[in-house]
Amino acid sequence: MDIDSHAGELASDLGVEKQEVAADLETLLEYDVPLNEAKQSLRRKHGGGGGGTAPTVASIGDVATTDSSVTVTGRVLTNGTRTIMYNGEERTISEGEIADETGVISYTAWETFGFAVGDTITVGNAGVREWDGEPQLNFNENTSVTTEAASLSVPYEIGGERSLVDLDPGDRGVVVEATVIECEQRTIDGRDGPTDILSGVLGDDTARLPFTDWDVHATIEAGASVRLDDCYVRKHRGVPSVNVSEFTTVTPLDRSIAVTETAPTMELGTAITEGSTFDVELRGTVIDVRDGSGLIQRCPECNRVIQNGQCRSHGAVSGVDDLRVKAIFDDGTGTATVVLGREQTERVYGGTLADAREQARDAMDKDVVTTAIAAEIVGLEHRVRGSLSVDDYGATLDATEFEPLTDDPTDRAQALLTEVNG
Known part of the structure; x- marks a missing residue:
């Protein structure tokens, strides 16, 4: 297979360096990607012009990741600027969204085209690539942008103001x-x-x-x-x-922006399904305290928890004492690990870090601290607030607030029945 000729054709078509295209193409072929699929992937990566064919004139809602290049007319909803590293060089790009009456699509502009938020523009020969499973437009050196005199009416908010x-x-x-x-x-x-x-x-x-x-x-x-x-x-x-x-x-600002004092209260199962949430409140029962709770030691360099004086990143270190709780939390709809930092752990434990050291030293076993903490929280209902992260390993909530529920369960059940029955 003559990779060089295919790379030359692509480089000419895409307006990029042949050496870069050849390296990318060779890598894809080494992973047994079919030639045509590899070439199409590189066209999407570089926002290519479709192999010399004329770009499709499309409504924004009809643009698909399988398109190579399109011509669209839309209203600029947002336009932001930032720098990125691209092929070892710092590049300044513009990013945002444009829309017509059929939909919204994001774009990246690799050149300066001079349009602004609110402008109606016709974009010719815009490359299409896939980003997070959705099509995105690439405006490159082969793209033309014309500002239209007549404004296009779109059913979307123009401008980037957001709560x-x-x-x-x-x-x-x-x-x-x-x-x-x-x-x-x-x-x-x-x-x-x-x-x-x-x-x-x-x-x-x-x-x-x-x-x-x-x-x-x-x-x-x-x-x-x-x-x-x-x-x-x-x-x-x-x-x-x-x-x-x-x-x-x-x-x-010459005025104060009010800040919400409350977090949304959710069932844990719903929160896990919706994904990670920065600020959420949960109510449930602590059913266990995990290993790695109580009196622990951290690496003085990276603050990671260490085992037997060994840090995963820095090897043998002199650990720094700390307190932590990793509690298994369940509300009947889901389960998460709730992590309490030193201040909250001291409150649950009923003593300071110095007290924990002394108890562990007297017992010659640091696990006594973990046992004491578990006795205070396991089996009891709590309200917890914090940042919930969900990944392949499960759900973890870094708590900012953690307190026992003191209201009567019977009263809460009656309130729920009243709400259900209207």
């Missing part, structure tokens, strides 16, 4: 007004070396969500109410996370 509860992973160019509930500055290993970022929690009257500020805006601080123009939303630990970049405009 926190309405944000979904993949949203780009969004605008939120929120209060900064928590905020801390830390240094991470970024793509250019050590990088300072801000991270914390935002809140409005609909929800609370985590955020990351990759450009350390001084006006983002705990207690401040701010307007964030041009954010994007990623999935972090299974939940939407607001990302602030160098292209985000941060404006302090």
Whole structure:
């Protein structure tokens, strides 16, 4: 098989480097991907122009992942800007959504086309690729964009203003007004070396969500109410996370954004089915306390729990004492592991970390601390609030609140019957 000739044809068609296409094509063929399927995959990856055939003129609702290129006319709903690393180079791209009367589709623009939110544009020879199972448009050097004089009427909100509860992973160019509930500055290993970022929690009257500020805006601080123009939303630990970049405009507000004090109360089975949730309240019974609870030790470098003085990442270390609870929580509809940090564990245990050390030393067995904690919570109903993550290993809730239910079960049953019977 002459890979070189196929790569040359694709590179010419897609407007990319032949060497890059040849490497990708060879990799796919090595994994026994049929040639035609491999070529089609590369066309989708690079937003290709369909092998020299004319792009399909389509309604946005009809664009499918099997299309190679399309021409569409739509209204720009959102338009955000960010930088990414592509083939080892930093690229500035625009992302957002456009719509017509038949549907909405997201886009990535690899060139500067000069359109703005609210514009009606005709996009010629837009590449189509699959992203999270849905079609996405790629505007590249082979794409033409024309701004139309007449505005297209669409049944969708124009502009990126969103409440926190309405944000979904993949949203780009969004605008939120929120209060900064928590905020801390830390240094991470970024793509250019050590990088300072801000991270914390935002809140409005609909929800609370985590955020990351990759450009350390001084006006983002705990207690401040701010307007964030041009954010994007990623999935972090299974939940939407607001990302602030160098292209985000941060404006302090002269009014305070109210923050919801409550979290949605859900049955655990429903919460697991819906997926990870940043802030949720559950009610159920602690049926057991798992191994790894009570008096534990953490790695001083990465804070992971260690066993027998060994850290998975750093080998033999001198562990730092801590307290933790991993409780198995059940409400009759599902089961989750509820994790309590030191402060909540001390409250359940009825003593401090120093008290736990002393008890373990006197008994010459740290498991006595776990036993004491289990005696306080196992078999009892509790209300728990926190961030629920759901993955292949099950459901885990990192608790921010944990307290026993003191109301009479008979009263709750009667209230439920009253609600059911109207």
